[in-house]
Structure formats: structure tokens, C-alpha cells
Amino acid sequence: MKTPIQFRLNGEGVATFVEGGANLLDTLRESVGDTSVKGGCWQGTCGTCTVLIDGMPRLSCVTLAEGCAGRSIESVAGLRRGAELHPLQSAFMERFAAQCGYCTPGMLMAAKALLDKNPNPTRENVVDAICGNICRCTGYEPIINAVLDAARSDGLRRA
Amino acid sequence: MTVTVKTFARLADAAGALSQERGARFLAGGTLVMRAVNEADPAIETIVRSTDPSFVHIGLSSGRVELGAGVTMAAILAERELTFLHPVARAVGGPAVREAATVGGNLFAPSPYGDFATALLALDATVTLAGGVGQRETPLDEFLGRRERGNALVSSVAFKRPAADALRFLKVTRVHPKGVSVLSIAAQLPFASGRVAGARIAYGAMGQSPLRAKAAERALEGRALDAAGIAPALAVAADGTSPTDDAIASAWWRREILPVHLRRLLLGAGHA
Numbered sequence: 379m380k381t382p383i384q385f386r387l388n389g390e391g392v393a394t395f396v397e398g399g400a401n402l403l404d405t406l407r408e409s410v411g412d413t414s415v416k417g418g419c420w421q422g423t424c425g426t427c428t429v430l431i432d433g434m435p436r437l438s439c440v441t442l443a444e445g446c447a448g449r450s451i452e453s454v455a456g457l458r459r460g461a462e463l464h465p466l467q468s469a470f471m472e473r474f475a476a477q478c479g480y481c482t483p484g485m486l487m488a489a490k491a492l493l494d495k496n497p498n499p500t501r502e503n504v505v506d507a508i509c510g511n512i513c514r515c516t517g518y519e520p521i522i523n524a525v526l527d528a529a530r531s532d533g534l535r536r537a
Numbered sequence: 538m539t540v541t542v543k544t545f546a547r548l549a550d551a552a553g554a555l556s557q558e559r560g561a562r563f564l565a566g567g568t569l570v571m572r573a574v575n576e577a578d579p580a581i582e583t584i585v586r587s588t589d590p591s592f593v594h595i596g597l598s599s600g601r602v603e604l605g606a607g608v609t610m611a612a613i614l615a616e617r618e619l620t621f622l623h624p625v626a627r628a629v630g631g632p633a634v635r636e637a638a639t640v641g642g643n644l645f646a647p648s649p650y651g652d653f654a655t656a657l658l659a660l661d662a663t664v665t666l667a668g669g670v671g672q673r674e675t676p677l678d679e680f681l682g683r684r685e686r687g688n689a690l691v692s693s694v695a696f697k698r699p700a701a702d703a704l705r706f707l708k709v710t711r712v713h714p715k716g717v718s719v720l721s722i723a724a725q726l727p728f729a730s731g732r733v734a735g736a737r738i739a740y741g742a743m744g745q746s747p748l749r750a751k752a753a754e755r756a757l758e759g760r761a762l763d764a765a766g767i768a769p770a771l772a773v774a775a776d777g778t779s780p781t782d783d784a785i786a787s788a789w790w791r792r793e794i795l796p797v798h799l800r801r802l803l804l805g806a807g808h809a
Contacts, residue, residue, distance in 0.1 A: 379539075379541075381542070397539045398539045398540045398541050398542045398584070399539060399540035399542065399574045399581075399584060401571055401574070401575060420572075420575040420576075421572050421575070421576075422567075422568050422571070422572055422634065422637075425631060425633060428633050431636075434611070434636045435632050435633040435636060436633050436636055436637060437568075437633045437634065437637065439571070439575065440567045440568050440571035440572055440575070440637065441567055441571065441637070442542070442564060442567055442571060442584070442586075444542050444544075445567075445586070488631070488632065488633065491632065492632075505714055506627075506631075506632070506714065507631075507632055508631070509631045509632075509714050509715040510630055510631015510632060510633050510634055510715065511631065
């Protein structure tokens with residue numbers, strides 16, 4: 379039996395139906411059509427499915443979709459404003475922080491959760507913020523540097 | 538696979554539903570149960586949830602701490618009165634996991650997971666189980682010994698607040714800064730006249746569930762925390778443990794390195 383749920387996704391109201399036990403990742407991708415959220419492990423291990431729920435980072439693959447009724451969800455699709463990329467997205471490009479790109483949506487959201495709370499993070503803060511997100515390409519250093527660059531950018535203050 | 542989701546306003550009602558259905562599992566943060574649901578675990582037919590406010594309540598009063606089983610690692614890290622638990626909560630996954638992972642869920646985490654439960658064991662915590670006919674309290678070590686049997690709903694855990702700096706914790710991982718435990722050690726080390734008096738030491742990933750290091754505790758009693766004083770405890774550090782081989786480490790390796798890390802924990806800053 380499907381259950382109707384409503385929530386906000388990147389500021390817009392969404393109404394959909396979910397199967398019992400459906401996770402938020404599959405719901406966003408298959409029912410809502412937001413394929414910016416990527417699935418890696420469906421075990422809560424890799425972090426690529428990270429979204430923000432009420433501003434806090436959550437692994438959408440192990441989040442019960444029904445439990446998100448009435449909540450506010452942010453995915454990487456909501457990062458840019460029109461044609462203008464979010465400072466994190468610009469910094470990831472400039473710092474070559476994405477190679478295969480599969481971890482990137484989760485990395486960006488994990489980093490956004492940090493910068494929303496702490497706009498002047500230390501390197502240690504950044505390492506902790508992304509420590510639940512696995513990247514098998516970059517060796518993490520370009521990602522850490524990109525997040526620190528984004529924090530220092532004028533764009534972050536406007537975003 | 539579709540499962541039925543049942544949400545209850547009261548924990549007692551959720552406990553009732555859990556006890557009546559063989560295929561029911563309680564969902565707290567989701568890091569264990571949703572993983573099993575995603576893998577289409579046929580043993581899960583119903584997900585039981587509760588929105589009871591007591592489930593996420595942190596109670597701090599007169600030297601006693603009570604944590605609702607739904608309190609997350611992130612909530613613990615946000616509570617200044619629980620700074621002695623911050624290193625433990627911070628050791629559980631990355632920020633997204635810490636937003637979801639709960640105190641109660643950690644009690645059911647299979648080895649090598651369950652680092653928070655290891656610390657609770659060192660704190661001599663008790664577990665309150667919710668039931669349709671009321672609540673009952675049981676020592677954590679008894680609970681962990683039979684957690685695989687039955688379908689209990691943990692409503693909260695409670696323990697006496699430790700003396701300042703009395704709780705020590707370390708987690709050994711291969712991946713840094715965060716990884717699954719090779720092993721973890723938590724120790725509550727009260728002192729009397731400069732000697733250990735009533736130590737409680739617990740290991741994670743050294744058995745099917747977190748367990749007490751009773752031989753090491755006895756060997757530490759009345760001793761000073763210096764190299765000579767802890768030597769007898771190190772000699773019996775692995776007594777009573779039964780680690781398993783897994784992808785993180787072999788049982789042999791875990792036994793080999795246990796005394797090394799127990800030594801580091803006991804000789805750590807503050808009481809050396």
C-alpha cells in the first residue's frame with residue numbers, strides 16, 4: 379500500500395506516494411525525479427546520497443521516506459541560483475575536486491552543511507565534515523582545499 | 538519488497554506492536570534497519586516507529602544521566618553537560634551518520650560496531666525496556682548478553698555521571714579519520730588516594746557484543762596508573778574475549794594489539 383507524503387525539496391513543495399519502507403534516496407530519484415542525488419551503497423556507508431534535512435546532513439539511502447513528511451530537504455540540484463553556481467560548485471571546478479564525479483553530490487552537500495553552520499572552518503573542521511563521504515579518485519586533498527576556498531570566497535557571503 | 542510502517546505516539550504502544558508481530562522491527566535512526574530493508578531482509582515485515590517525546594529526551598539531574606534511546610550522537614555532541622561522551626559520539630561515523638545514529642540503536646549494532654555501547658558499559662549503564670504492561674530496568678551487560686533473543690524495545694539508558702576525566706575512550710581503526718573499529722576500549726577509572734578504586738573497563742569488537750574486561754579490572758584494583766602498576770592488567774587484557782575474524786581485522790590481530798592500546802589508554806594524559 380502506498381502512503382501519500384508531502385515535503386519541501388529545494389524550497390518547492392512536493393507531494394508523492396511512497397511504498398512502505400521506501401528510502402528517501404529512491405523516492406527522490408524515482409518518484410520525484412531529482413536524479414541529482416546519487417546512490418552508491420544503499421548501506422549508509424559511502425555518503426554519496428547525502429542530502430540536507432532541515433539543514434542537517436543525512437544519508438538518504440537509510441532514511442525512511444515516510445519520516446520526511448513535513449520536512450525541508452535540500453539536494454545538490456538546489457545549490458545553484460539560476461545560472462550562477464554555488465561557491466562550493468565553483469571551487470570544486472577550480473580546484474579539480476571532482477574526477478569521476480560520483481561522490482561529488484554528497485561531498486557538496488556535506489560541505490554545505492558545514493559552511494551553513496560554520497562559514498570559517500578550519501581544515502580539521504572540513505576533514506570532519508566530509509569524513510563520512512568516500513572518494514576513490516581525488517585523494518581528498520583537492521576537495522578539502524575547494525571547501526576552504528569556497529569558505530573564503532565572496533560568493534559564499536552572498537549565497 | 539514492501540513492508541508495513543506503523544507509527545505510534547506512545548512508546549508503550551510501539552512496544553506492544555513489536556511484541557505481537559514476529560516480523561516487526563523498531564526503527565530509530567535507520568542506520569541498521571533501513572540497511573536491512575534495502576537489502577530486502579525477509580525477516581522484516583513491519584517497521585514500528587514512535588514519536589514519543591521521551592524517546593529523544595536527555596535527562597540530567599543530581600549526578601545521574603538518562604538518555605532516551607532515540608537520542609542521536611549529534612544531540613549528544615550538542616549537549617555541553619555531556620562533554621565526557623563527546624569523544625565517543627564523535628567516533629560514530631561521519632556527520633550524516635551522527636545525525637541519525639541513536640543511543641538505542643548502538644546497543645543492537647553487531648560487532649565490530651557498537652562503540653557507544655562500549656562506553657555505556659564502562660559507565661555501568663542500565664537499560665530501560667518499554668513494554669505494553671510497563672517498563673523494566675536491566676543492567677546493560679545482561680542486556681547485551683541476550684540482545685539477539687526477543688524483540689525488546691529500549692526506551693532509555695541511564696548511568697551515574699562519572700567524575701571529571703574518569704571516562705577514557707579510544708577507538709582503533711585502519712581508516713582515518715573515521716573507520717570501523719579494529720577494537721575500541723572505554724574505561725571508567727575512579728581513584729582513591731592515587732590508586733584505582735572500582736575500575737570498569739569495556740571492549741568493543743572483542744566479542745559478539747561489547748564486553749567487560751573483568752580480569753583487567755581486578756588486576757588494576759588498588760594499583761597506581763604507571764607502567765609497573767598496570768603491568769598485571771596488561772598481562773590479562775585479552776582474558777575472556779572472543780573476537781572474530783572479519784574484513785577489518787583477524788581475531789588474532791585484535792588479541793595481539795589489545796594490550797598495546799589498553800596500555801596507551803591507561804597511561805594517557807591526566808593520571809600517568
